[in-house]
Amino acid sequence: MRRLLAGLTAGTFLLATAACGSSDGSGSSDASSGGITSVKVGIIPILDVAPIYLGQQKGIYKKHGLKVSMTAAQGGAAIVPGVVSGQFQFGFSNMTSLMIAQTQNVPVQAVVNGVASTGVDGKDFGATVVKKGSPIKSAKDLEGKKVAVNTLKNINDTTVRQSVRKAGGDPSKVKFVELAFDQMPAALDKGEIDAAMAVEPALSTIKSQGGTEIASSYVDVAKDLTVAMYFTSNQYAQKNPAVVKKFKEATEEALKYADDHPDEVRQVLTTYTKIPSTLLPQLILPSWPAEPNLDSVRTLAKLGQEDGIYKSAPDLDKLIP
Template sequence: MRRLFTGLAAGFLLLGTAACGSSDGSGASDAGAASGGTTTLKVGVIPILDVAPVYLGQKQGFYAKRGLKLQLIPAQGGAAIVPGVVSGQFQFGFSNTTSLLVAQSKKLPVKAVANGVASTAEDGADFAGITVKKGSPLTSPKQLAGKKVAVNTLNNICDTSIRESVRKDGGDASKVEFVEMPFDQMPAALAGGQVDAACTPEPALATVKAAGGKSIASNFFDVSPDLTVAMYFTSQQYAQKNPELVKRFQEATIESLKYADSHPDEVREILTTYTKIPDTLLGRLTLPRWPAEPDRASIERLARLAQQDGLFKQSPDLDKLLP
């Protein structure tokens, strides 16, 4: 917990400097949009399959028709994006649900505005999994006790869900050793033996499988079949000062989620524009679901697990966090 708090505090100092002290989006405001021009919004994202809808929505003009242009800025994970949004470096961000729950429990002023991505609701056929390399002796989650497991950032949805997979399989979740690294580095780390297993959403999941590796558990499914894995959010200050902009971003994002859900071929194609996935792997990707609304029951379960694992003592206020 101390490491998490220290990391967030350091992130605030660094990102606050980068934002030159701004907390209202550096000019991206309703006042600027009132002139009839296009408002550019900086959005912190992670270069994974999950965020394909906003790239598609930008391409299809869903944001432009509402007077918005997105500047999509990649980051390693939601835990890094949260301080960027709160400090004003980003107007909006994409974060796994656990990181938002932790932030809300710390009274950080975050507000979800749109759903992000959800589990496929199919065990063994989800868009993310706990993967091991070809020939690994590991065949089930309980064997991860005492092993090194890669996650993109510590104290996020990956380690929370992996612990639940281990518990459900009868293992000791407290003995899993988590190692932090970007998703796109995980396949090589697995192959080279730096870690024993990894939390891999697409396209890292397809990359590991193409090298002969396999998934030993659907960790998101193990939390809840309909798990809301991530959401788009802003700061409470920005939402209060710019309600019309937030509404337009929300509407465009919901339209983008629906479009992505019904155009899988275009999802695969857009992925090549912001990740390093080879064209040969596109057909092997397992696509997630992109519902228009978050699943509150799954978020409540995720919050209970995070509290059980010591990520926070005081339960987050979901009424204040959720759209």
């Protein structure tokens, strides 16, 4: 198991070292008290996860008998080992990290939708951007350039490459570097990178510095792309089906609440990110549908295979039961 988890990305080493531990959810992290079950959720501190924070704030999870606590990580590739090891009962991960895990026989399964693209070119919550005055005018110009993504050999590699393909360029010539989303604005401004695949709130921060969007890379992959989902380990799901059901139902309710209350989404973002309040009105919110778009995930899987991210085709029936 240690070997499989370590293979997700080099950056997962610290969490992967715990991967041989129990994943049955036993212990205080899943203790029930007064009818309330406490669960830990591994998340990325970005706009995507606003619904779970709103759900906690508005008492949605409590109503469903859950007390959730969130722990931040840089990307889904780091969260997967944490869930399998039992450090978290649930995690938030982009679809590529989950598909990589599935193809490597890491025992995870998706539970409920996480976040989706708006499907609108030029008005999405994630985009490939360059700094003010950059000579890079289109995704084709990224050939030979240094592009930041939050996790290497993952979803944002694929989305950027697809933008380059669509623009008539050679995606194999892009040079990717790993950088946390919140570090992208400064790195771009200093010229340490040529471009970044950024999501909100980093995207609005870069634009406030005069940066320019050159591609809506999630939209380039598929209309209404399912970008990420919440997941658990197979073992935890088998031993705690009632908790998994509660988490699914509560999160679906939280997703709908977020979709219906955009102003509250912007406000809750200030509780777990460092975004200046002056940028809140400029944020482009994603879509939070209750159900994943499986056709879009199949497209993402196919492109990932072309890029050599998977050694074999992901089994989506097993991953998204």
